[in-house]
Amino acid sequence: MLEAYLLDIGQQPLDSDAGDLPAIPADAIAHEVPGENSALDQIDEILTRTDDALNREQEAVRDAADELGVTSERPDSSGARVVPGSVVPHPRAPAQDSNPELFRTTLNNSHRPGGDAGGLDSSSDEIVALLRERLALAEKDRHKTAVSLQQSLLPQELEQPDDLRIAATYQPGDSDAGVGGDWYDVITLGASRTAFVIGDVMGRGVRAAAVMGQLRTAVRAYARLDLPPHEVLQLLDGLAAEIAASQIATCVYAVHDPNEGKLLYASAGHLPILVRDKDGTIRRAEDLTGPPLGTGGWLHTFGSIALPPGSTAVLYTDGLVERRGKDIDEGVAVLERALAGAQGTPADVCATLLGALDVDAYLDDDIAVMALQHPTRTGADAELFGKATLELVGGTETAPRARAFTRDTLTSWRLPVETCDLGMLAASELVSNALQHGTPPMELRLRRTHRRLIIEVADGGDYLPRRRQAGPADEAGRGISVVAAIASSWGSRRSLGGGKAVWCELPLGS
Secondary structure (H helix, E strand, O other): OHHHHHHHOOOOOOOOOOOOOOOOOHHHHHOOOOOOOOHHHHHHHHHHHHHHHHHHHHHHHHHHHHHHOEEEEOOOOOOOEEOOOOOOOOOOOOOOOOOHHHOEEEEOHHHOOOOOHHHOOHHHHHHHHHHHHHHHHHHHHHHHHHHHHHHHHOOOOOOOOOOOEEEEEEEOOOOHHHOOEEEEEEEEEEOOEEEEEEEEEOOOOHHHHHHHHHHHHHHHHHHOOOOOHHHHHHHHHHHHHHHOOOOOEEEEEEEEEOOOOEEEEEEEOOOOOEEEOOOOOEEEOOOOEEOOEOOOOOOOOOEEEEOOOOEEEEEEOHHHOOOOOOOHHHHHHHHHHHHHHOOOOHHHHHHHHHHHOOOOOOOOOOEEEEEEEEOOOOHHHHHOOEEEEEEOOOOOOHHHHHHHHHHHHHHHOOOOHHHHHHHHHHHHHHHHHHHHHOOOOOEEEEEEOOOEEEEEEEEOOOOOOOOOOOOOOOOOOOHHHHHHHHOOEEEEEEOOOOOEEEEEEEEOOO
């Protein structure tokens, strides 16, 4: 067996198909149908085949090591000859050992019947070195598999909202133990509102990456419901306990609303969001952290932190600030000082923070960092952004006044005539719907960016309108259908303080 193995050793790569793992879209997982070659079925197959391949490799190395009399000994062990340069993890070293570098490859005569220490010649040393090299290649392949899976489940391109500039980066650890479940995402909610999420599955290897993929997909699905941040985490908490009872995860979910100029957030055991103001002042999000996801039995709450023009917010995982032998608060303090002096684009900010925290050194954990910038706009750029509001009070004259307000505002923004006409029609239908089905207080909100016109009507009612098919004789029920027909997108959501908002968007071209 040993001779056959040594003939093949180093000749063939580990039999795993994960090296060129394709990107798996989140929507493919979110809408999967079990048993029909779904995205998660593909992940499970890759994980199984990779684990099987590595297990076969490790077993072959162990058998060969036993035949040679190779054991793992502590540095202070006596009665064994240490192979030069072999202070590395060894196939016989316990997998759970927290200090694998403390093991050395040795040749022990007691493991070789009839042998003696003098019978172990230099060729035996070479074989041992070859075995160690082969196992290192197998572990490297496992690490590559986990990284490929992790990166395929992360967003391949971040969504870029009109009001913010965003960049994010992920760096795996330097060993298989360092490939974990860190993830981030940017989710467009509509009406210029954007959700940001960053999290960390507490586990290592390909399994943690797979759990991360399921949690990221679930967050995107819950975000489509346009729920407040703490309700999203509440749903995610229950799901995390179902899909991976043995693994918990930290997560922070935040929503930016340009009308309010702040981030609403909820945190499940995650590190605080940091915000640097235009003058370099650093602020931490208030400590409203609940327990990690998957623990259950906790009612999550939410907080808010201002994000004015000229400010930058940073979301990150513990791998960026946690170092062995140091308090994590020290790492956060270093991060704050680095953020205070960081300049340039969001990508530049991410690079500055990584450099300041010395992540080029050996990493025990993987790292995810996301930077959000609210740019200060002046001159011609500022003219492409605007907002106006009208309180809807009164009786029958409310609808005509809303139409006139919309016409005058859109004309002052120098929008095309066709866009003005469509905007007036959409505003008229939304206002009429609020007057008929909503309750005071009511407000019409108009907002434009360089890419879209947003029309939103808020009222104090909780009923969310639905698009339905009106019959030929029906006098009502067509308003939302008209809005849906002329708008690029529309939706509704409940407000935190009660009531709801119904909105639609019209494209403004390039």
